[in-house]
Amino acid sequence: MNFIIKRRCFATLGMAFILALALVLQVPFASKAEAAADPLGVKAKSAILIDFNSGQILYEKNADKVYPPASMTKMMTEYLVMQALHAKKITWDTKVSISDYAYQVSQNRSFSNVPLKKDYQYTVRELYEAMAIYSANGATIALAEKVGGTEKNFVDLMNKTAKKFDMTHAQYINSSGLENVDLGKFAPYGDANGSNKLSARDIAKLAYHIIHDYPEALQISKIPLKNFTAGVDAPIQMVNWNYMLPGFGENMAKFTYDGVDGLKTGHTDLAGYCFTGTVNRDGHRLISVVMGTSSDAQRFEQTRALFDYGYQQFTEKTIAKKNQVIKGQKAVSVHNGKKDQVAVAFGAAYKTSIASGEQVSSDYKVVLNRSKLNKDSSLEAPVKKGEKIGYVTISPKGKSQYGYLYNDNNKIPVVAAEQVDRSNWFVRLFKGIGSLFGSIFSWIAGLF
Structure with a gap:
């Protein structure tokens, strides 16, 4: 009987020791997790x-x-x-x-x-x-x-x-x-x-x-x-x-x-x-x-x-400068203009904060304003230099932080990089005739 009681006591003490040890071992891990979640340990609610x-x-x-x-x-x-x-x-x-x-x-x-x-x-x-x-x-x-x-x-x-x-x-x-x-x-x-x-x-x-x-x-x-x-x-x-x-x-x-x-x-x-x-x-x-x-x-x-x-x-880094042409972005077609297309540029400067010592590149996603475009996605001349025609979303490639205060904080206006004047009526007439004949020839070619 005494032997059974002693075994139970040792078992109880052993379990208590294991639980205590587990609690002690948990503390450092919890602290590490908290430190990872809060690198500064700010003493505020x-x-x-x-x-x-x-x-x-x-x-x-x-x-x-x-x-x-x-x-x-x-x-x-x-x-x-x-x-x-x-x-x-x-x-x-x-x-x-x-x-x-x-x-x-x-x-x-x-x-x-x-x-x-x-x-x-x-x-x-x-x-x-x-x-x-x-x-x-x-x-x-x-x-x-x-x-x-x-x-x-x-x-x-x-x-x-x-x-x-x-x-x-x-x-x-x-x-x-x-x-x-x-x-x-x-x-x-x-x-x-x-x-x-x-x-x-x-x-x-x-x-x-x-x-x-x-x-x-x-x-x-x-x-x-x-x-x-x-x-x-x-x-x-x-x-x-x-x-x-x-x-x-x-x-x-x-x-x-x-x-x-x-x-x-x-x-x-x-x-x-x-x-x-x-x-x-x-x-x-x-x-x-x-x-x-x-x-x-x-x-x-x-x-x-x-x-x-x-x-x-x-470190604050300039990603875009005002009126800087957006590299790698196709020019936009211009209808009835003295030029057939216009390059696009940033409408404002944009700076971003990057982790010190880190090199950051960026992805640019240009979205043109549909209300500014013709059905064929061209701009109608005249197009003024600096005219807002859409926006670009900048996504820095680097160490991620906590995002932005507002979702549109990383959106920059996109503007026309130069002025494209409207061509005169005589040029527009011949372009229209040429376009008409082109359509007719394409139709005829399709018959054969």
Whole structure:
């Protein structure tokens, strides 16, 4: 009996030892798998790194998981204010009145704010700078109400624009990024615990559009320090929350990164510390997003790691130059032209990021615009030099990364490489007669 019990005990201990050993052995393999999936080990809930010029995604981590963006919400407000300025619906000098909502939020100095007065009118520029530099919430709400009429209308416009930009996970419920528990009775949408929700990929798309559509926004986002003087008894120094910008002096030197000129930080207890950064070195621009880091310093440390990775591990290479004839592509026939065909060229320059030290060739797939062509796939003269006649898809042959931010990022316009004038009526007449006789002779030959 004792022998049986001992055997059972040894068997149990043996099984426990085997299980423990298996668990110990599993750890290194799991770590290796994780390291392979995430070469940087970015300490953030989610992150993404974009090459702006090509739209290539160089790195991503949980890029489609949805989190609160905190004040990175304001990037959409910035975009829509810029859009209203370009549409001439407002100007930088347009006066903005302050509602009770914007006033009350602006008085809470536990948030990022400049205190606003209800009996004072501010210019769009004054409020925009307070929003973009100091992340002022009251100023943001005032701008949203000016552009949208009400913040609720403005939020509808935010979501409509997000859909247009294919920000598939974006759900805006306010213009500032504060949570509804902070906005209380003023919250335009959502329940008492509601907050905006976006993914890192969504935010990268928005940053891409801000820089592409309204690059002048960077002239404001890169200002490190500025005094707010409108409607206050004494100037309020607005310190940009983006400590990677140059101009903060020795105290912030550890965060400074050469070439950084934007874009927006964010922080709430729910969101953690977030940052959408952009850096430009000799025309090579990167965009990064980190969400849910654990400290103010960490969001910049992780962004630095992303920027270093982008610049050290990748090299920007020009694949196509504007007006460069596309090698290996057949010329397009021209009907009724002084020339019978026209060569095709790239309508824009195109650069791509390749892994450092790698030689990359590319495949070109030209697609002509059918609406530009005759039934026989010829162009009708006259054809202007530089006239857009289709597009080319560039597929670099090299180390694959994570694809593109947008599917059409690697599409370039195709244009006519030269001008082909229309031949005169006399030439066209004889060409028509020749074509007719050719058809008749072909018909007769077919009879025999």
